[in-house]
Amino acid sequence: MTTRNAFIERLIVxxxxxxxxxxxxxxxxxxxxYSKWYLQKLFYxxxxxxxGDYLRDKKLEMAAKKLKYSKESMITIAITSGYTSQPAFIRxxxxxxxxxxSRYRRDSLCNFEPM
Structure with a gap:
């Protein structure tokens, strides 16, 4: 493993x-x-x-888990996921x-089986 790859792995963690x-x-x-441009180059x-795509994907995965397993409001989830508005989060x-x-949450609740 190269030093750069080890650095990126530590960054991901x-x-x-x-x-x-x-x-x-x-x-x-x-x-x-590093400059943000160089860091993005190394990451890619x-x-x-x-x-940017990695962060967006992971933030949305976190939001999906919160929608499924928490009672936090959608706007709270949107903000903690890094979105400045609920419409941007929804899109x-x-x-x-x-x-x-909201549909994801509703469908998750219908399919949720308690342990």
């Missing part, structure tokens, strides 16, 4: 551990000591996915899951 906190690509770059070379969620967040 940090992002996963802090996904519920607000941070931007610029914040990650400052933390890593190691993963073949853009850093992104629908693009990924092909269903609105």
């Amino acid at each position: 940090w992002m996963q551990d802090n996904m519920d906190k607000p941070f931007s690509i610029q914040d990650l770059a400052q933390r890593a000591g 070379q190691a993963t073949h996915i853009t850093l 992104a969620f629908k693009k990924k899951y092909k269903v609105t967040p």
